Amino acid sequence: MGAPALAYGDAALSAFELDFLERGRRRRQPLGQGWTTQFEAVEPVRDFRWAKGVESFAGWYYCATARDHVGYESWLERDHLILMDRDPQVVGISSQPFWLHWHNGTRRRRHAPDYFVRLADGRGRVVDVRADDRVDDAASESFEAMELACRAVGWEFVRAGAPDPVFMANVRWLARYRRRRCLRWAIAARLLEAFEEPAPLLEGVLAAGDRLVVLPVLFHLMWSGVLAADLRGELLHDHSMVWKERGR
Incomplete structure (x- = not known):
């Protein structure tokens, strides 16, 4: 390990290799060379599998x-993809971005994380999604190796489990209105006025106009974080208190 460590300044930068697709070409490079790749824009390194009768x-x-479109391999992965899509600090997301190769002292191993995320400040984040009760010894080894590799290049590593079910149900609902086509500026302005102070959801909607026209705009503003509600306490309903986020 001595010579490679001198080459990159950290033994981990040579002990791990990244195997990825860039503009349709397969590349395999030491971590110390390949980590500057824009992994938020690469193609998935493996196919997403649809199989009859499987849980995922x-x-x-x-x-x-x-x-x-970004791929997912389970409902849990999709949920975390939705959460990342809503996070204002996230500016880029890719799925199955690379294979990480390493030798564990006994045999060669490889692992493809679920997501690579680019943050607004330029940092990278690697996300592996696995429920707590599904983390076996092999997965633990993969996550430990991934965390070590991420630390060597200044990326964050997150192993994401099951989110709060009420919160997730509310965010899934808001995700239906994530596209910009749901935003109508004139109606948005009326909603911001209606919820300048906390008010029941339906009351504010009716103050802004026809509910069938206003509701998609409301939910888009809530998805975007311009309007807020308690998404963790209970499922959204007509009497949920909604308010304008200060500074938005």
């Missing part, structure tokens, strides 16, 4: 942040 369910989610 793969699919494609239209990501408003990436303005493109």
